[in-house]
Structure formats: C-alpha cells, structure tokens
Amino acid sequence: MISQDTLSLEILISTMKRSNLDFLKPMFPKDFGNYNILIINQTEKGQELTSKYDNIRVVNSYEKGLSKSRNLALKNTKADICLIADDDIKYVENFDNIIKNAFNTNKNFDVLTFMMSDFEGKLAKKYNLQKQHNYKSLVKANSVTIAFKNHKVIETKIKFDTNFGLGSIFEIAEEFIWLRSLYKANLKIGFIPKVIVQHPYESSGRFGGSDRVIAARAALFYKYSKRFAYLKLIRYLILMLKKQQIKPNEFVKKHRIGYNAINYYKIILQSKKE
Secondary structure, three states: OOOOOOOOEEEEOOOOOOOHHHHHHHHHHOOHHEEEEEEEEEEOOOOOOOOOOOEEEEEOOOOOOHHHHHHHHHOOOOOOOEEEEEOOEOOOHHHHHHHHHHHHOOOOEEEEEEEEEOOOOOOOOOOOOOOOOOOOOOOOOHHEEEEEHHHHHHHHHOOOOEEOOOOOOOOOOOHHHHHHHHOOOOOOOEEEEEEEEEEOOOOOHHHHHOHHHHHHHHHHHHHHHHHHHHHHHHHHHHHHHOOOOOOOHHHHHHHHHHHHHHHHHHHHHHHHHH
C-alpha cells in the first residue's frame, strides 16, 4: 500500500464558463497551489480557460451537463485517489490528509464517502451510517464527499449516467446511480464520519415536491424497479403530501409529471436498444 506521504490526491472540479482561476481561492483553506487540481470547464469556443500552474490542469469542454463533466474528469485524472468537487464548496483545514489517512487505514475500501456541513457547522444530513455502505445507504452520499481509488474505478469502466444530473434530462441522483453501479460491480464503499467540506445549507427535502425532483425520481424508480415505478411514484407523492412538500390540490398535476417522466425515460431506454 502506498504510504500517506506518497499517495497522490487530485481534486476533480466541475465548473462552467470560467475565464480565470479566481474561483479557486475561497474553496481551499490554504493557497490552491498546495493541491493537485483537475478542472473541467464547460464553455464555448473562443472562451477557454487556461492555467499557468503546474499543479492545476484544465480540460475545456464544449458539452453541457454535470454527468458529462464528471465523465471527462474520470477520463483525464492521473492520481491515486480522486475527490469529486463542485465550484461552490469550501474545504475544511487538513481535508487532504483526512482523506489520505482514511484510505491508508481502511485499505479494503475502494471508495470512501465523508461528511459535509454548512458554514456554521451544521451537518448536511443525519449520517447514521455503518462503516460499510449498502446500496440503500448510498443515497446519503453527497457527490462532493466522494473520494475513490482511481485505478479501481477505471477498471470497472463505469461512467456517470448522462440522463441524470444538472444540465441533463433528469436533474438529480447522478452520484447515487454511479455509486450504486460501482457497488454492483463489487467495489467496496465505506463511510468515514469526518467532515471534509462545507456548503451553504440546502436541504434536498425542501425541494422534494418540485417538478424537476418528481420527474427525476420517477425516472429513477423506473430505472431500478421497472413496472413497479408507477406504484412507487404514488407512494412518493403521498409521502410528499405528509411532509407538506406538495398540496392536496397539486397531487394530480404532480402525478402526471412523474407519469410522463417514466414514459419518457422508457422511450430513451428503448431508443438505445435500437
């Protein structure tokens, strides 16, 4: 096993339309020159981002969508350990050593997820998790808390599903789908109860009744449950009613949104087979 001192860590940042590297400054507890960084910058021709730093590599992409950005990062990373990142987060002090130490003391794990808090220290969610994830607990993982052994993930050839994630047809759950695929491929995924990153408080539960979330969840139900997706959609909408995320007079409309999303996703899957 590579020691912590020689274990290389690269931070894979997805961003859009950047003209300079100033956005990195508030992300890191020290000067960003202390970290190896790979930036995937989705932009337009003639507006490419460049780096003059040896520790910062930039790949400009002319596609859109978070999952496409993540996949391009997977293709270009060179490190032993990779950390998934967005451009609106802030890392805690010593986060890099926390990650390296975790992989050195949990040698049997291929992927590790950590914890996230807001800037006041409030945890992003209730992390009542066991040391080893099962496929259900993977839903607790925020994308920016995921670190992984590069060679183990590359060996699986598993990519992010480009139908899901911001900028895609269905705008959530890309990290859950990716992790679940890795889990199915027999990679061992662990949980480390340490905060490595901060993000402005944003509870996904507050948006559980939004049209975009209902559509994405409906498609996700079909992805894993096929014909039972319609029943799961109804159960989900009832739950949203109980949590007051939707109003009683919105139920029919929300059901139609989910129903149409399932049928649209079925068309997408069918077109891929043809």
